[in-house]
Amino acid sequence: MRHHLGITSFGVTAWTAHDVGDPVVAPFDKDSEPAEELFLVLTGRARFDLDGETVEATAGTLVSCPPGTERTAVATAPGSTVLAVDGSPGKVYTATGWELWAPLVPLYDTGQHAELITRLTELVAAYPQYPMLAYNLACVESLSGRPSEAIEHLRQAITAAEKYRGEARVDSDFDAIRDEPGYRSLVASGGRRNSSP
DSSP states (O other): OHHHHTOOSSEEEEEEESSTTOEEEOOOOTTSOOOEEEEEEEESEEEEEETTEEEEEETTOEEEEOTTOOEEEEESSTTEEEEEEEEOTTSOOOOOOHHHHGGGHHHHHTTOHHHHHHHHHHHHHHOTTOHHHHHHHHHHHHHTTOHHHHHHHHHHHHHHOTHHHHHHHHOGGGGGGTTOHHHHHHHSBTTBOOSOO
């Protein structure tokens, strides 16, 4: 929704579940920056799990989550839609393209790397402003035995957002290319080789 409408000052997305039990809020990503979130059940019903507490929500219900809340939600009625708005307190919102990556997560989770590479390659070409897409493509290329492509896409991600240098140092997806000179050069701090992987 944010991407479709061109909204750049805050995160906003909508999830629709076709069947009972389908997710209407993506699982909490503990590696993401903590955000303050507000969910509005637009249609149907949803069951939220908020740090282990269950909240049943019907259409029109607002559910607020402070930063760092571990949360998920599933539909308890077919055709349920939940609107999500988020932002990090005290920080300017930076769009990441998360809404383009989220539908592809099941391909990553099930090891469908060839399909994921095809889809991500198209997205990286179409949306170069989102370095997260290039970083995730580098991850899956590394896992697929494509070191030169992985290094090039990792370079693209780091050039656009320095935070990916540190993430790449500890991301196990890059284990297969850790000894590649191109990888070592990219993750080196200040242009020098860092002793940690």
